Amino acid sequence: MELFHEYKNRYFNLVFKLLNLSKYGLSQEEILKIIDKEAYDEKVIGKDFLTFEGLVLNKYKVEDNLNLLKKVDGKYYPILENDKDIPLAIRFSKIEKQWLKGMLRDNMARELLGEDLVLKLEKELEHVQAIKNDVIEKTNRFLKEEASDIKSIRETFFTAIEGIIKNCPIRYTSTDKNGNVYKDRLALPIRIDYSLRDELLRLSMYSIDEDRPIMLLLKNIKTLKLESNVKVNKSRDDMLKRLKDEKYSKEPIVMELVDERGAMERCFMGLSSYERSTRNLGDNRYEVKIYYYIFNEDDVIRRILSLGPYVVVKSPECIRDKIINILRNAI
């Protein structure tokens, strides 16, 4: 099966949802609401000016309609009904099963899923063709020699997720790389953070004690428990908004780039995870604006430096000065 497949077309999927949701009947309004939410703005499909909703609701000639729903007493039901829970059972495609089998071979995924679940899934996927080990080799990673003990973080991982889902504060004790212990700290968990470079899990939180966002390596958290009795009047979304308001650069880094030796491609690929806008200045020169969270400033500067003399930062002055200082020290 190809990755780009008609069965994954959003309208195919929409029909699937409608069939399963109509087990106990859907009114025309309910159907229109579902279509309106999932379909494209462009309503007319095909050359003969038919609409998708018209085809679903059998509004055209018999031979034109999809004829997958039938109308009984003012409500729409699947054209073929059965006595099971749902009209169309959900099954996973070959690609999906192959992907899952791939995930089951990853050590961290296995530890986090747990042995019982892994064994059950492996049994079901026994005859699914696996993708060869190590077909894809990742480069430019940052891997420490010490092996990470995933088993020890399993409980922390799922308790933190429970806190995130329930918007519930956590109390934790952690140590840092210098051996300092932070005992019984209170925080609101925001998200689990994964770095593709060092392949480590971190917990992004809002420290209630210190009233600021913090990030800790999961492996450095020694104990973590939910504090459901502590009431917080802020949600995770509020914290994410506050993070954006307080920690997102007010002013972008504006730089001028000369597209020589593939500098443009390197620049945009390297900085692709940052919000940016670009202007063509002509004569092979471009103006690039980079927006970033201030805790990523070192990474942005490092990436800019790695592009060499093909990029010059125009503003803000503070970033320009930082780069000049680094360069002065370099020679």
Added chain:
Amino acid sequence: MFADFIKHYDLIRSILRDVFLYGCFSRDDYESKKRGSSRKVSYEMRRIQQYIEKDFIKFDRDGKTKLLSLSYDSITNTKNFLVSTYLNKSFTKSDLKLYYYILLTLNQCDRVINLKELEVFLIENELLDFDKISSKTIERKLSELCNSMGLVDIEKQGRCKAYRLTDDILREITDEELIRLYLLTSLYKNILFPNIGGYYFEDTLRQYMNFHRNITEDYDDIFQYQNLHFHPIIEEEILWTLIKAINENRKIKLDYKINESRRARYNQETVIPYKIRYDINCGRFYLVAFQNERCFISRLDRIHKVKILNEYYHEDGLSEKYNFSMGNSWSSVHLNGESTPQTLKFKITINNKSEMYIIERIKGELKTYTVEQDGEDKFLFTKVVNDCYEMIPWIRGYAGKIEIIEPSYIRRKIDNDWKEMLKNYGVIS
């Protein structure tokens, strides 16, 4: 069925990549970059606007020209919105009808049925008109549902084939385990390639939890990522074809573009695909392939087409060839023939103990190296690498910290870069 659907993903690949990465080109620019005629470019840009959620689409103006770009910040949005471009393959109305008629019938019958029984059932329910759909078409769709998509199982019944829905692979999984599986899928969909496979699995799993188990809680937006690039997903159609070829030990033909103006170095030649390399720093895929004794590297974003041949290869000796060609590669530079790797020597001086993290970071990034400590604060690193030149961007990233000892041409190059950069900033003249 719908004018904005497309038959091949390749149609939007190049323009989507340019719009996502650069976002500063007009229709005329794309035309001159050989992305197609003005009309074609205009169609593809309209499609991209249709496919991608409005929140991520931005329009800028450069004089009279309207520029389309895509933008997001990685903490507010952690979902790869380019995935939605994959949900637009064109289909015919009869394809859709037949697909669901078959699945509805197999669901209702709940047993193994053969083609004849299926046809009788459809006729009895007034769902089949032989003037419009032939037995051959039904058989072809059944075969696709079995062999290609894996949604239906096939069994032999004497001399004919019989069909049933595949088993539910999650029937033994408890609700609690299902939620755990969903959470891990959410995390891994952006980690494990092809990411599209992960997004598809997550979507189907969500529907499974919803319809089969009535689990409707929201488990989304739990994870965020560092160093995650969205654009590699644009190359995953090509990636998946290559993975299939490597998995089955089959040779391929590539239609490959070296750069915008030159075309096809070995598009008519057959190569052995061996491995894919993914550079995390810039989100770029490379195919490592062999032809006779030579190693070839092809960037996936420059591969136009891959044809899997019915010619198989043996893996004997390929691992050794790969280790010779790529064992000391920093990212994508390979060795061939008599060429040998080079040695990079550099020194790091730390100002105090708090800078030891730089040494640890460099060790983690180099992976293979030797290091000698000279006193408390000096560290002399030696790294064997296919081509020292390839490490220049990395060296520049440690401006002021890495002092190159050898080779001398790298030392001169880096020194000249610093001087030129200071000139650009108006510090020296």
